[in-house]
Amino acid sequence: MELLQFRYFLEAARYENLTRAADELHIAQPALSQSIMRLENELGVKLFDRRNHHVYLNDQGKLLRKRLIPLMESIDSLKDELWESVCSSEKTISLNFFAASQFITNCIIAYKAEHPDVKFQVSQLETMGGCDIHIDSRASVYGPTAMGEIQMPEGAVRQEILEEEIYLAVPANSPLAERESVDLRQLREEGYIRLGNGWQLRQICDNFFHQAGVRPQMIFESNSPESVRNLIAAGLGIGFWPERSWDEQPGPQVKLIPIRYPVCRRDVVVTMYKQAQEKPAVGEFVDYLCGYFKNKY
Numbered sequence: 289m290e291l292l293q294f295r296y297f298l299e300a301a302r303y304e305n306l307t308r309a310a311d312e313l314h315i316a317q318p319a320l321s322q323s324i325m326r327l328e329n330e331l332g333v334k335l336f337d338r339r340n341h342h343v344y345l346n347d348q349g350k351l352l353r354k355r356l357i358p359l360m361e362s363i364d365s366l367k368d369e370l371w372e373s374v375c376s377s378e379k380t381i382s383l384n385f386f387a388a389s390q391f392i393t394n395c396i397i398a399y400k401a402e403h404p405d406v407k408f409q410v411s412q413l414e415t416m417g418g419c420d421i422h423i424d425s426r427a428s429v430y431g432p433t434a435m436g437e438i439q440m441p442e443g444a445v446r447q448e449i450l451e452e453e454i455y456l457a458v459p460a461n462s463p464l465a466e467r468e469s470v471d472l473r474q475l476r477e478e479g480y481i482r483l484g485n486g487w488q489l490r491q492i493c494d495n496f497f498h499q500a501g502v503r504p505q506m507i508f509e510s511n512s513p514e515s516v517r518n519l520i521a522a523g524l525g526i527g528f529w530p531e532r533s534w535d536e537q538p539g540p541q542v543k544l545i546p547i548r549y550p551v552c553r554r555d556v557v558v559t560m561y562k563q564a565q566e567k568p569a570v571g572e573f574v575d576y577l578c579g580y581f582k583n584k585y
Contacts (some may be wrong), residue, residue: 297324
């Protein structure tokens with residue numbers, strides 16, 4: 289007997305209709321019928337009464353269903369329990385981040401090379417809970433934050449690991465490339481290339497436009513920073529470029545221009561949760577992360 293046979297049986301018992309059960313399982317109805325017949329042969333009892341092309345769960349089938357349901361629920365929860373066990377391991381770091389993704393990825397790779405026994409569970413989830421470390425960004429104190437006040441969980445430690453300028457990236461052959469600085473209020477008619485809504489950097493940059501009282505002309509939007517960079521380099525528009533956290537400098541096709549109004553800066557911030565502070569590997573990685581940023585710049 290196989291686990292899949294029991295799953296098929298429970299679905300058939302649920303509907304007492306093989307066609308509907310097969311549809312729910314995304315298999316052909318004959319395949320479901322054959323699976324149930326094999327299970328009945330292996331158990332040595334009939335589980336359904338068959339009358340006029342319909343199936344009805346008999347007493348033996350009802351008993352099997354009663355015993356199987358808690359067993360299958362336990363099996364289904366086993367994966368989550370095992371994963372929680374892994375995450376609670378002293379050598380597993382659960383990391384959720386929304387900022388400086390390329391930079392942090394490179395940092396993880398470098399750290400793993402020195403600490404091969406440490407494991408990472410990496411995610412990009414909207415919630416700040418359920419992880420050891422959360423990394424996000426906010427507009428610097430020089431301007432209003434796009435994120436609002438962060439409600440910190442009790443015992444969490446939050447610290448800035450990077451402050452960076454946000455430049456205006458323009459094609460090298462654009463007239464804007466000749467300027468020493470720019471004012472966003474004077475660039476209302478320019479075509480902008482920007483990140484998608486899921487990025488905190490997008491929210492922060494939208495806030496810069498709001499401060500300047502500008503409704504930008506958007507010509508392209510992408511969830512890939514690489515695509516944004518490449519499109520600007522191709523001369524298709526202008527966009528924002530973080531000074532440090534994209535971890536690479538633009539090629540000769542792109543010029544970075546300081547923005548004099550509004551103040552365009554952001555902080556990259558790491559939050560370490562209370563439960564994670566008891567795991568030495570987490571604290572060691574946060575120290576390494578802060579040092580990695582400092583040494584890089």
